[in-house]
Amino acid sequence: MRAALLALCALQLCPAALGGPGRPQVLVERSGARKLRKVGGFSWENCGDGKDPVVLQSLSVAPDPITIPGSLRISAAVTSAKALTSPLKAVVVVEKELGELWIQLPCIDQLGSCTYSDVCTILDNLIPPGMTCPEPLLTYGIPCHCPFKAGSYSLPASDFPLPDIELPSWMTNGNYRFRAAVSNNGEELACVKLAFSLQAQ
Structure with a gap:
């Protein structure tokens, strides 16, 4: 589920939450910002050395393309x-295809190729400690706070409503790839790569 959460962030569904303490939990109108309308061509793979203790066994995102606003089904x-x-610690690298090249995007306002010092703190900002985990996590026994116990976690196909989403002006239409590596005290725990295309207006 942690990888699924990263996937959601990659699709720009929770950029405000990544801003850390005190940042509003809504998407603020930005100068030149445009509305995201479609996300398509979604694919994923694990990118660790085969020894990472956390492995994404499956991830399904539908429909393809995803229309926004609309509904997203994730398992x-x-x-x-x-x-x-x-x-x-999460190190995120976001690249955009330009011709035959892939250009790494900078970290701007906590979006793009950023390093987040503690995902646990981000989760606590999203869901304050003591609060019940939201559905469907609660139903399927998926934790939403650190520490996460060893074991298997599974989210059956679940629907999530998608509101209007504002993209920063520098995130233009095209193909993107996203790599997120999670570590603890220098030990890599998980690595996931995603690829998708964006269409905004």
Whole structure:
């Protein structure tokens, strides 16, 4: 499920939450911002060395393309061979295809190729400690706070409504790829690559 959460962030569904403490949990109108209308061509793969304790076993995102606003159906399965504790560092690299080249996008306003020092803190900002995990996580026994126990987590196909989403002006139409590596005290725990195309207006 952690990888599924990263996938959602990659699709720009939770950029405000990644801003950390004090950042509003809504998408603010930006100068030159455009509305995301479609996300298509979604694919994924694990990118660790085969020894990472956390492995994304499956991830399905439908429909293809995803129309926004609209509805998104996600199913995912993750296995973890060890408990995951704070701090969970996430290094995210986002690249855009330009002709035959892939150009790495900078980190601007906590979007793009950014390093997040502790995903656990981000989760606590999204869902304050003590609050019940939201559906459908609650129904399927998927935790939403650190530490995460070792074991298997599975999210059956679940529907999520998608509101209007604003993209920053520098995130233009085209093909993107996204790599997220999660580590704890220098030990890589998981690595996932995603690819998708964006269409905005």
